[in-house]
Amino acid sequence: MSFQQIEAFYWVVVLGSFAAAADHLYVTQSTISMRIKELEKHLGVELFDRSSRVAQPTATGLELMQYARKLLGLNTELKQKIMSAKAFTGQIRIGVAEVVSLTWLPKFIEAVSTTFPRVRLEIDQMLTADLVSHLRKGALDLILAPGREPESGLNTASLGSVQFSWMASPKLGLGGAKRTAQEISEQAVIGLARQSYHHGTIEDWFRKGHAYSYYQVRCTSMLVAASMVSSGVGCAYLPINCFSHEIEAGRLELIDTSIEPQVGFIAAMSADEMAPLVFRIADLAVQASNFPNKKLAALSE
Structure with missing residues (x-):
């Protein structure tokens, strides 16, 4: 049993499909399916109801989900405390509102590139409703958009108004x-x-x-x-x-x-997000924002 298998299982349950989990983890759907099959073989149980059209966990799967959440949480905490910023790699998908694009987005990208030189950013500008929808579906890791704190099902931090x-x-x-x-x-x-x-x-x-x-x-x-x-x-x-x-x-x-006249803006990620890199990049967005009246509490705290 590997961490990748547990991670794949966790995101299939959270996002509701093998395809969405594959997109979130930047792997193919066949890779996710293989990891789930290997995990089920190792544990000797079925984790998903194969008769359902959606990825519906079995009772055993729901029980495993409690441990998976704890395991991914510990992994996040360890990396946040120990891992050097320059050791982080991968790609982070960020959705932004046009107001952010027209103001401090270049400053934010520069801060991320300096802090995490081996991390690639994929930036998409959309309307707020689309940003939230893509975030909830797992198609984005972080959004910088108009909104209020708190937002149901999301971890948020103020970017000011x-x-x-x-x-x-x-x-x-x-x-x-x-x-x-x-x-x-x-x-x-x-x-x-x-x-x-x-x-x-x-x-x-x-x-x-x-x-x-x-x-x-x-x-x-x-x-x-x-x-x-x-x-x-x-x-x-x-x-x-x-x-x-x-x-x-x-x-x-x-x-x-x-x-x-005042419209609040937030940095937001899924409440199920476990990747420490996303937390750190969200904190950089809070620091880069030049919007007034922001609260400086970090998402990772």
Whole structure:
């Protein structure tokens, strides 16, 4: 019986399929199947119900899961305490929100590369709903995205908060006075995708202001939205720190409204995650973030 066999068994149970466990561990599905068969042969028991279409553990499998969790936990603790950063190898899949990409992502990648020179990063930018979905399915190891602490089923750490504001081109003349939801709705609104984390905030604000939110354009990219806004196409709800240069240059201006401006961001991983490297890289993300109001408690503590 090997540690790899126990690890394979653990992730099949957590993620619900042999394929998902294989993706998470960067091996083939046949490798996972072989490790499970070898483990069952060694123990002389069946760990999964073969009549089920999903990877459903047997009663014996559920009992083994308790020991597997302890074993992987001890392995994580040992590596965190003893292993040198330069000895870590492998690939970590990180999902990021666009706001992170536009601000401190390069600083974070540099910190990871310096601390863990033998570790490769795979970075994917997605909408928040997709990031959380991929994380829960095991397709990502860590996400840096809008969210709140705590998040059910996830280990999280605060990355701080980002101030958002309605913005427009100065040529539209919307600056200099507080604007209502009704006044904003009368403009051509550049909206974010319905799946966007911020869509609900915007819709609630319009609803409370008894205004109808008609979107002239919807897009998934804040960068694209800001480009259209600076050209005078309409107004959009955007993060201030991402477009400070455009504001200072007079291409964009803030519109004073009553909408809640602060959006919290978190680093998050699965509550079942046992890889010490993921914990350490999450801590580096907390340190690299330049968002204000972050709490400095580390995920690995």
